[in-house]
Amino acid sequence: MLRARDRARQVEGxxxxxxxxxxxxxxxxxxxxxxxxxxxxxxECRDPALRDTSIAVTxxxxxxxxxxxxxxxxxxxxxxxxxxxxxxxxxxxxxRRLVAREVPLRYAPRLVFALDGAFAQADRIAALLxxxxxxxxxxxxxxRTEKDGDAH
Numbered sequence: 495m496l497r498a499r500d501r502a503r504q505v506e507g508x509x510x511x512x513x514x515x516x517x518x519x520x521x522x523x524x525x526x527x528x529x530x531x532x533x534x535x536x537x538e539c540r541d542p543a544l545r546d547t548s549i550a551v552t553x554x555x556x557x558x559x560x561x562x563x564x565x566x567x568x569x570x571x572x573x574x575x576x577x578x579x580x581x582x583x584x585x586x587x588x589x590r591r592l593v594a595r596e597v598p599l600r601y602a603p604r605l606v607f608a609l610d611g612a613f614a615q616a617d618r619i620a621a622l623l624x625x626x627x628x629x630x631x632x633x634x635x636x637x638r639t640e641k642d643g644d645a646h
Contacts, residue, residue, distance in 0.1 A: 516558070522556050523555060526563055526597055531551045541582075547574075548570040549582075550568045567609065590602050
């Protein structure tokens with residue numbers, strides 16, 4: 495259980511800080527995210543599934559010892575997602591070497607790629623909100639609808 499002093503430190507530390515992640519983990523994760531984004535932008539991947547594919551790196555999470563990194567990615571266009579994730583897993587050793595050249599660390603972290611489901615969830619919510627029955631229910635509080643029986 496956290497003492498009051500520890501809770502206060504975690505709250506005032508930074509707004510983005512997640513519980514349990516050190517400032518160094520966050521900083522290294524951001525450096526890796528930038529390095530991976532640069533590699534994908536320049537098209538340095540040799541895997542056929544990754545050629546001519548735009549990949550966005552949305553987040554990178556580091557282990558406390560900085561030896562493992564999980565990169566959350568989204569293939570732009572949303573097509574062939576399982577093939578792209580499989581291609582990233584096949585290319586992880588090659589990408590690890592490229593990242594090691596870009597980010598100076600004692601140990602190059604082992605890269606694990608995962609699909610970021612936040613975009614799919616946002617699309618699902620947007621589709622739900624666009625439905626006519628939901629739009630009607632979300633109307634402004636002062637508005638009256640035809641169902642209210644007050645048609646002018």
